[in-house]
Amino acid sequence: MLSAHGWALAEAAKPTAPGPFVVPMAQLDAGNTAWLMVSAALVLLMSIPGLALFYAGMVRKKNILATMAQTLAVCALVSVLWWAVGYSLAFMPGNEFIGSLKGAFLDHLMMDIRSGEVSVHSLVPTVPEAVFVMFQMTFAIITPALITGAFAERMKFSALLWFMALWSVLVYAPVAHWVWEPGGWLAQMGALDFAGGTVVHINAGIAGLVCAWMLGRRIGFGQTALMPANLGYTMIGACLLWVGWMGFNGGSAGAADGRAGMAMLVTQMAAAAAALSWMLAEWLVRGTPTLLGLCSGAVAGLVAITPASGFVGPQSAVVMGVLAGVGCYWGATGLKRWLGADDSLDVFGVHGVGGIIGAVLTGVLAAPAIGGVSGSVAAQLAGVAGTLVYSGLVTAAILWVVDRVVGLRVSAQAERDGLDLSQHGERVE
């Protein structure tokens, strides 16, 4: 994201300083604007209903509605927080670690049809800032929503709201600033993350793992079969994620150009290669190629190509997809057992492991002809390590606080009854 914005578009418009500035409306590019608007809608579609369905199909029947409610609530909550402080902390110039509050409540956002002026952000100077705010908001929504899969079927709804609000402001916004705002320390170090491999997936993956550890295992975990309610929902959700990812990666080019087109192509290739490699690995190891494996493999490939999508060609994308499919299969099975946490829907196994594979391989495979830069494995590893440590520690601190204030986990009886009934008073008949 930074790369495309920073090198391609900013180069064309030559903004004098990072952050928002006002331009005549005539300077806007209709094609770029239209593509970013469509991309924002596609990424929103990934969360609601894509991720909601993807997760709801994997929990037990008594938790379907609660899982869907969590995603929807996170969407609404983070939207409001993004308007209030999130965007400003992530994308307004500040220091190396955090933005400023100069854009709180989007007070600075300008759109005056009488004078013919509109504010734009220096990262995408040919698109109205309102569109950029919206596009980035959809990333801010899906990241915490991903975490809900790690503690599915056992967290209090009130605790979830407190946790997500604090996490969005204290973890997501700073990490986005580090990587995507030109003044961020990882951006200055040259860490490449085109569409959020580090900011979204590694960040959510490690936070999910910490949540799973701190909340403890579900009742019956490891003793009885915790049956997924309807893997048909999961397939529909996975396909919505796959389609939406075209906007996630393609839109991160910040323009409707050749690089966006290449990002879409490599996204498709990596997802396909990973779906097949996960399927083959599962077939060889377990003797059965499952639908859940195909869905998971596709998501693993999409995760892994995310940081690389503006930097690699289709051959590298296939290599990344194959490695991500096998790597994430191990992440969701062998690594999961080794870690011992009840990461219910394998948030770390798929998003954490896939994000790390993608980040490192971006450093290896980045082609200067496509992205304009070469990768650095050292810088990529710094990004991975920094995110793992910061996100892991702050997530643990937030959970500790929320546990003291409202308690994290539902009672044993409420868990047995299911969160649909115990938290929302509804159920699937």
Added chain:
Amino acid sequence: MLDSEKFAIAAHLHVVLRRVNGRVTDVEWMIHSSEYAREVIRVARTEDHPELLRLADKLEAALLPPAPVPKPERRAPPPEASSREASDFGASRFASSDFDPVVPRQRYVGTLR
């Protein structure tokens, strides 16, 4: 193995048996009665039909697993054997039955995928 998977194998056998020699079996009763299942498997094996033989073997493995052989008594592992050291990881994880394609693992117990 889940009941639904056992049921699926029994249903396959039922269909093929009916097609090959016209015998009609009770799929549900196969799952509930090991005696009945054993008899159906015996009948299936009297036909020289590769698909029937394959399904009979599969159903037998699913419904009539051999009695477990008593394992020799094992000492409790020393404390370091259960530690999470990287050197232990490959051996302990990949040697486990979860990675053995011959032994069907119980689905959705301790893991989703």
